[in-house]
């Protein structure tokens with residue numbers, strides 16, 4: 001058995017910079033990765049999906065330009081779209097490999113499992129270290145639908161290998177993955193059906209968010225089936241047929257399963273190292289990323305926190321500070337995220353309902369995008385800006401922006417929240433005309449009434 005200084009399992013968003021920084025400090029670092037370097041975001045998540053959406057949105061915007069008096073004939077070269085997706089993805093993944101190599105990290109391309117306290121085995125190597133960091137992320141959770149197993153259904157792991165645009169695509173799940181990829185495929189020319197078991201799309205978001213996204217997807221030709229589940233799947237002669245609990249049967253050449261995630265912990269043999277998992281199999285950590293085993297830390301999606309790349313990456317910075325003995329914590333940060341649908345959903349902090357449930361004397365103001373001059377200029381008037389404040393402290397508690405490029409704008413609110421600024425800062429700001437951001441002081445002014 002070899003002794004090293006640090007073992008990292010998984011080359012996810014936090015694991016790679018941690019490995020590189022610690023190795024650059026002169027530590028002997030071994031990193032295990034069983035799949036492609038760079039984790040889900042680079043290979044199967046954020047980037048391949050946003051590369052695909054860049055093409056899809058270009059097609060949709062070109063079609064929408066007719067409303068502005070500009071008529072374009074749109075022809076999608078799907079193989080070229082997918083070649084670009086894979087080319088850029090591969091460049092990003094190779095870049096991760098070069099970064100690790102340059103920093104002097106010893107990369108073991110194999111699945112890792114614990115064999116004892118802070119002792120890990122993989123690829124024929126057994127190593128032990130005083131510090132072990134788990135960054136193993138999540139995998140698609142595939143529901144046990146009769147007939148599904150053994151069919152060539154797609155998940156985010158296989159979707160980006162598509163070479164031909166499916167004439168009809170059935171998407172199971174109307175959450176982030178289902179809506180981004182479902183709308184993207186529709187804009188590229190597939191006939192898309194989204195099947196969601198909840199009564200609305202994006203059921204974890206506010207109801208009027210679901211309404212705007214529902215209308216936008218329908219306008220792109222997506223057919224939406226709510227409050228229904230797939231009960232049986234069959235695949236014959238290259239065609240899927242999915243029997244729904246509402247009695248309908250849908251057919252398609254592709255079936256994308258996007259029904260949520262499960263933690264990558266079964267292979268870890270965590271109990272051998274004294275690492276406790278929660279009831280859903282995520283690794284239990286405290287506010288300093290410590291697992292129940294001394295010297296073993298976990299970061300990123302595998303801890304069951306909101307599953308976003310920037311959260312995992314920020315975990316890396318905070319864990320580095322914790323390891324240096326600084327009084328840094330895991331939880332004291334503003335959570336924001338974006339769904340890259342068209343229009344986008346940009347979220348920061350708490351919704352009104354969440355704030356009230358936490359005991360705040362919360363108040364919300366909403367401004368429809370059709371009252372923002374720039375949105376009218378662009379003919380992009382779907383959606384709204386919503387701000388939630390604490391009436392007692394005047395602090396901003398959260399925001400929901402649905403609209404054109406709303407994901408860029410919501411970050412302005414995140415910075416104000418991080419600074420602890422009161423909503424009056426927004427209200428008093430003279431922002432630039434005509435921009436979308438100019439709507440924000442108008443929104444904040446509602447609190448003066």
Ligand SMILES: Cc1cc2nc3c(=O)[nH]c(=O)nc-3n(C[C@H](O)[C@H](O)[C@H](O)COP(=O)(O)OP(=O)(O)OC[C@H]3O[C@@H](n4cnc5c(N)ncnc54)[C@H](O)[C@@H]3O)c2cc1C
Pocket residue numbers: 009010011012013014015032033034035036037038039040041042044045046047049050110111112113135136137138156177264267268299300301302306307308309310311312340
């Ligand atoms: C389709 C899709 C689109 C997304 N888009 C966005 C987006 O736009 N923005 C955003 O912020 N987030 C997005 N996400 C979420 C984002 O991808 C994750 O939150 C992010 O990758 C953080 O992951 P992580 O660092 O926890 O680990 P991951 O990136 O999941 O990496 C974990 C790594 O550990 C490896 N591993 C697992 N078990 C073992 C083992 N036993 N031994 C060795 N290696 C192991 C895995 O192979 C993997 O490479 C998207 C996700 C999906 C599925």
Ligand SMILES: NC(=O)c1ccc[n+]([C@@H]2O[C@H](COP(=O)([O-])OP(=O)(O)OC[C@H]3O[C@@H](n4cnc5c(N)ncnc54)[C@H](O)[C@@H]3O)[C@@H](O)[C@H]2O)c1
Pocket residue numbers: 143172173174175176177178180195196197198201202203228229230258259260261306307308337338339340
């Ligand atoms: N832009 C982004 O940042 C981005 C994009 C994609 C994914 N992600 C991350 O990845 C995570 C996973 O995304 P996801 O879309 O896989 O999960 P999700 O939890 O967002 O959505 C899954 C949806 O599937 C539905 N569902 C579950 N089982 C079903 C069934 N049997 N039949 C029909 N519907 C069913 C759920 O009600 C839910 O609406 C997200 O929560 C997010 O954290 C982020």
